[in-house]
Amino acid sequence: MTSSENESELSGPSGLGGPGDPVLDPVEDIVVIGTGFIGLPLALLLADHGKRVVGVDIDRNLVREINDGTLNVDEDELQDLLTTGPVERNLEARTEPTDGDAFVISVPTPLTEPNKSPDLSALEAALESIQPYLEPGDLINVESTIPPLTCEETIVPFLEAAGFEPGADVQLAHSPERILPGNVFDELVGNDRVIGGIDETSRRRAASIYEPFLEGEIYYTDLLSAELCKLMENTFRDVNVALANEFALIGEELDIDMSNVIELANRHPRVDILQPGIGVGGHCLPIDPWFLNEADPEHTNLITSARRINDKMPAVATQKIRRALASHADPTVLAFGAAYKPSVDDCRNSPAMQIVADLRDDGYRVHHYDRYVDELAYDDLPSVLERESPDVVVQLVPHERTVAALESERSRLADAGVDVLQFGVENPIEP
Ligand SMILES: NC(=O)c1ccc[n+]([C@@H]2O[C@H](COP(=O)([O-])OP(=O)(O)OC[C@H]3O[C@@H](n4cnc5c(N)ncnc54)[C@H](O)[C@@H]3O)[C@@H](O)[C@H]2O)c1
Numbered sequence: 001m002t003s004s005e006n007e008s009e010l011s012g013p014s015g016l017g018g019p020g021d022p023v024l025d026p027v028e029d030i031v032v033i034g035t036g037f038i039g040l041p042l043a044l045l046l047a048d049h050g051k052r053v054v055g056v057d058i059d060r061n062l063v064r065e066i067n068d069g070t071l072n073v074d075e076d077e078l079q080d081l082l083t084t085g086p087v088e089r090n091l092e093a094r095t096e097p098t099d100g101d102a103f104v105i106s107v108p109t110p111l112t113e114p115n116k117s118p119d120l121s122a123l124e125a126a127l128e129s130i131q132p133y134l135e136p137g138d139l140i141n142v143e144s145t146i147p148p149l150t151c152e153e154t155i156v157p158f159l160e161a162a163g164f165e166p167g168a169d170v171q172l173a174h175s176p177e178r179i180l181p182g183n184v185f186d187e188l189v190g191n192d193r194v195i196g197g198i199d200e201t202s203r204r205r206a207a208s209i210y211e212p213f214l215e216g217e218i219y220y221t222d223l224l225s226a227e228l229c230k231l232m233e234n235t236f237r238d239v240n241v242a243l244a245n246e247f248a249l250i251g252e253e254l255d256i257d258m259s260n261v262i263e264l265a266n267r268h269p270r271v272d273i274l275q276p277g278i279g280v281g282g283h284c285l286p287i288d289p290w291f292l293n294e295a296d297p298e299h300t301n302l303i304t305s306a307r308r309i310n311d312k313m314p315a316v317a318t319q320k321i322r323r324a325l326a327s328h329a330d331p332t333v334l335a336f337g338a339a340y341k342p343s344v345d346d347c348r349n350s351p352a353m354q355i356v357a358d359l360r361d362d363g364y365r366v367h368h369y370d371r372y373v374d375e376l377a378y379d380d381l382p383s384v385l386e387r388e389s390p391d392v393v394v395q396l397v398p399h400e401r402t403v404a405a406l407e408s409e410r411s412r413l414a415d416a417g418v419d420v421l422q423f424g425v426e427n428p429i430e431p
């Protein structure tokens with residue numbers, strides 16, 4: 001936004017209406033629909049700050065875990081929050097919605113495969129589920145990442161069909177979540193927040209959800225700009241990773257290790273090349289750029305090329321591993337790393353998982369471990385080496401402790417004739 005008219009909107013909220021103003025009363029009873037990776041941290045923070053929160057999820061086990069205070073989460077701060085007095089008093093988890101001042105929607109918005117179209121079925125189901133509880137004066141605030149025009153073309157018509165006039169009697173906002181997996185708590189509190197609204201009241205009331213804990217600034221805009229903003233952030237990241245990966249592929253052709261060259265290029269004051277790796281995984285980057293492609297197939301050539309480059313990187317890594325395995329007869333492979341990046345337990349769209357699956361499809365015997373992933377966890381790396389006696393060790397995800405443990409075994413492995421191949425991108429926020 002560069003116009004002075006828009007710049008005036010780029011400021012923190014200037015306060016809510018007075019106590020007698022029913023429209024601008026801050027929200028106190030908040031219903032969070034979808035208490036997964038995104039919804040739960042918000043629900044916990046709000047409850048900790050004295051809001052009455054109902055977390056709704058169709059996953060009964062998750063609902064039970066939240067109510068029992070026995071969650072299995074990777075973020076220490078959030079685990080700690082779950083059992084604080086205010087959270088125990090103010091947060092209740094349920095499988096069905098209930099009445100509230102505000103409904104925050106944080107359900108999945110994946111792609112349908114193989115055509116890469118947005119799948120809004122969970123969003124639509126969430127809207128259906130809150131309809132019986134919606135009353136004039138309530139706010140719907142969508143945190144899920146959504147394709148451009150979803151508010152205008154899906155949510156507004158839904159509300160109208162339910163007998164509401166969005167903006168006039170039910171408020172509608174979109175405040176996309178931007179937290180970085182692995183650093184959820186700090187980013188939820190510290191990141192700036194973009195709030196798009198159908199009108200000023202919707203924006204201000206949505207802001208009142210975050211104000212109790214937010215240390216970042218709030219920037220107000222319209223619904224479409226908020227939708228696009230989130231998609232452009234992740235597309236920017238994805239395209240930049242693809243550029244780094246393409247540089248790495250050029251390096252292979254020219255037989256030179258590009259990491260040193262990238263480091264040198266980054267000495268330029270206006271160059272900041274990211275790290276090449278085994279591909280781009282996770283719940284967001286492999287998905288969100290396709291939402292832009294769906295909205296405008298004609299003008300997303302760079303974006304879709306980048307996606308395809310990143311998608312082929314696991315196969316490139318697999319090919320390198322195959323070459324190393326070719327010098328061993330009937331090799332045993334020990335692979336460390338399954339998560340989509342260091343410091344997290346999330347294996348969604350994980351390049352490491354794809355590599356292991358492809359090697360197993362080839363017929364290789366692959367033992368797979370990841371210290372963060374429950375079903376693949378191990379106690380200590382030397383005992384795993386002892387137990388599996390591999391011919392080749394492949395580090396697919398550089399979790400800091402895995403890298404350190406492998407380093408201290410390096411000379412012993414070399415003496416035993418074990419090849420060690422290391423892949424993956426370090427995480428700058430690794431604790
Ligand atoms: N994971 C991330 O890093 C991240 C970051 C920013 C934004 N987002 C976006 O946030 C949204 C949620 O992602 P997530 O990672 O929290 O997903 P998630 O799968 O971890 O959590 C979503 C939860 O919603 C529940 N759910 C599904 N349908 C429901 C319904 N109709 N009613 C109630 N609950 C329902 C699921 O059971 C699940 O527990 C997505 O749009 C995603 O793109 C994710």
Ligand SMILES: CC(=O)N[C@@H]1[C@@H](OP(=O)(O)OP(=O)(O)OC[C@H]2O[C@@H](n3ccc(=O)[nH]c3=O)[C@H](O)[C@@H]2O)O[C@H](CO)[C@@H](O)[C@@H]1O
Pocket residue numbers: 145177178179180181233234237241244274275276277278279280281282283284285340341342425
């Ligand atoms: C714009 C932005 O920052 N958005 C973040 C992003 O979070 P993320 O965890 O998905 O992002 P990354 O850490 O970038 O990892 C993604 C994959 O890219 C690989 N990678 C990374 C850097 C690199 O130099 N080379 C690489 O190869 C890495 O290994 C991994 O597989 O989306 C969330 C959801 O919307 C956002 O909320 C969150 O703000």
